[in-house]
Amino acid sequence: SRFTNSLVYDGGICKRLTKLIYGVLQDIFKNIWEQQKYSEVKNGIILTLNIAILTILTRIPINEDFICKVTFFILIALFFIHIFLILQSFFPKNKNKENIKWTNDEINIFFFGDIQKLNSTKYLDIVLDKYNIKKNDLSIKILLDLSNQIVKLSEIVEYKYTSFKNSIYRMCGLTILFSLYFTYLFFWN
Numbered sequence: 001s002r003f004t005n006s007l008v009y010d011g012g013i014c015k016r017l018t019k020l021i022y023g024v025l026q027d028i029f030k031n032i033w034e035q036q037k038y039s040e041v042k043n044g045i046i047l048t049l050n051i052a053i054l055t056i057l058t059r060i061p062i063n064e065d066f067i068c069k070v071t072f073f074i075l076i077a078l079f080f081i082h083i084f085l086i087l088q089s090f091f092p093k094n095k096n097k098e099n100i101k102w103t104n105d106e107i108n109i110f111f112f113g114d115i116q117k118l119n120s121t122k123y124l125d126i127v128l129d130k131y132n133i134k135k136n137d138l139s140i141k142i143l144l145d146l147s148n149q150i151v152k153l154s155e156i157v158e159y160k161y162t163s164f165k166n167s168i169y170r171m172c173g174l175t176i177l178f179s180l181y182f183t184y185l186f187f188w189n
Contacts, residue, residue: 018139024127025146032112032153039160043089046167050083057178063185075177082170089163112154120148 057079062072107114109127118126124147128135 014137014139017133017137018143021133021138021143022146025143025150028110029146029150031110032150032157035112036153036157039157039164042164043086043160046164047086050086054079054083068185071181075181079174082174086167089160112157115151116154116158118151120144120151123147123151
């Protein structure tokens with residue numbers, strides 16, 4: 001290959017190539033770790049905002065009308081469910097079992113959304129293919145372990161980003177429902 005021809009081929013080529021690919025994988029891991037920290041902060045902010053809103057809502061005096069009480073109780077229950085779903089994004093996924101999810105699409109080896117579709121072996125194969133390096137030129141075990149960490153971390157980051165996006169949608173829905181409720185109280189009660 002173009003890359004391996006530029007190196008002097010001797011007994012240490014396996015170590016050098018392994019070290020090179022390990023460095024590439026470490027950089028990818030660090031990038032995804034930064035994305036994970038960013039998603040954690042966003043979920044923390046949205047959780048804090050929702051708890052503040054819930055605190056304010058629970059201090060609002062409830063109308064004595066039975067329908068108003070039931071409606072308010074249902075809205076508060078939905079809000080608690082919403083907060084619980086946000087909290088789920090903070091629970092770590094600690095299983096190391098991989099599911100094969102890849103659909104033969106073009107994969108960006110640096111994007112967690114693409115990486116999380118793969119298992120570690122397929123991911124490593126794609127990275128090696130991008131660098132035109134053959135597996136038999138490497139010490140593969142350590143690279144597979146790091147690939148596994150990259151894939152699992154990508155799954156976690158994808159889950160956290162999806163959780164944040166869904167939280168925003170639920171917040172919009174709850175805002176509409178509470179707006180309708182308070183509009184009803186204001187104009188028709």
